[in-house]
Amino acid sequence: MARLEGRTALVTGAGAGIGRSVAERFAREDARVIIADRDADAAASVAASIGERARAVVVDISDESSVEAAFTEAAADGWSPDVVVANAGVQLFGQDAKAADLDLDVWRRTIDINLTGTFLTVKHAVRAMLASDGGSIILTGSPTGLTGEGQDFTAYSASKAGIHGLTRTVAAAYARDGIRVNTVVPAYTETGLVSTISDDPESRAAIVSRIPVGRAGTPADVEGIMVFLASSDADFATGALFAVDGGMTSL
Template sequence: MAVDLSDGEESRQSARMGTRLAGKTALVTGAAAGIGRAVADRFAAEGARVAYADRDADGAVAAAGASGGRAVPMDVADEDSVAGGFAALAADGWVPDVVVVNAGVQLFGQDAEIADLDLDVWRRTHEVNLTGAFLTVKHAVRGMLTVGGGSIVLTGSPTAVRGEGAEFTAYASSKAGMHGLGRTVAAAYARRGIRVNTVVPPYTETGLVSTLTADPVARAAIVGRIPMGRAGTTDDLEGVMVFLASDESVFATGATFAVDGGMTTL
């Protein structure tokens, strides 16, 4: 059935279809939903062949099927799972030269100020957010070294660079570790053709933060700290991700790109 689009929406969708990533092979973690799904879909629209990696195997299949991509069941906290996912792709000639490290968890109702934080919550958060980033980047780099380089993009957080995460000790520290990991790997592999950059998203209303979205007071407090006056959307992040994945950003590495409505400028 045809969809009637306004002129503005039609132009916007047309502008988001291109060939900026033609010839690229991309893998996006956490690609079954939220930011990961939006970025993976945009990469596909820009001409890349895209692997949708997620521990939600059914969700990955559904997302990949909608865009013509490939689903990769992957638990980023399990090295065998990560290594197996990359190996399966490589066996079919799909060595990613673009990897978006996006999978993460935020344990609302469990994460807390440090005096009240359970060790198990700390460990579970870091296992996915930081160890998961380490494992994904490790195996991404191994593959990229075989194809002459590539671009790795980390999905960071405002909580990593300022005190937005006062009540989320585990989450904020795991994201701060991710930022540090990105700078370290960028420095280590710059001369071998591998770039690593971090994107700081805004407070973005996806399933990850549904607890906050459902609380009008908490939501208003966060949005009130964003100079541009609104919550972010996945659309706000796609453009910078495409830029960093493409050859347009060939001299950018070890950098942090804030796309957060000014939230981290204050």
């Protein structure tokens, strides 16, 4: 039996990168999948490629009315999710910087999308799950929120550290309601989000040299742990950070 048979998942940022890879894997594990992304064309394309087990919804995670509408529409159509992956985010290369050099508008934009957007996704996921039989919420973290890896990305690092803290707080608050909350911490993963690094051989080599297994991560590297956390195999796992980083945070 597929591990996610009978489940419905909503994945934010599923139009590309890690979000798309996870959504496609969930569908292969027999989950129904809501492809949530602010890019309508990308969301529709991914949903179409998956087929009848997927549907697309346009969501701006920094706008609560947009997030709330997505969950309300899903419930009205019988697609209320019991798995939510809060994955959408930004990393503003060329704008994020060391603290003394960081523009306030860049800080605010990053926090609004990465941290506030994740909070809003979690908030409405919890509300949906309280109305049913609980579920699993999975957040996407980063080594930058755990170590000094993101010293040149103050806003991004702070937003991810906030996500790690949010995981523990919400997990503790709703554990007795059958709602599990965990964070997956990938290493440097090559997607369109980090093309500034991947397209620069020197920068890429520098960051890969800090990953003990000796290579960059791929979206596919994250799929397995996401499936585990979404499944009943992880029923006793909540409030935890799961590093899938090639040993990067072990240094």
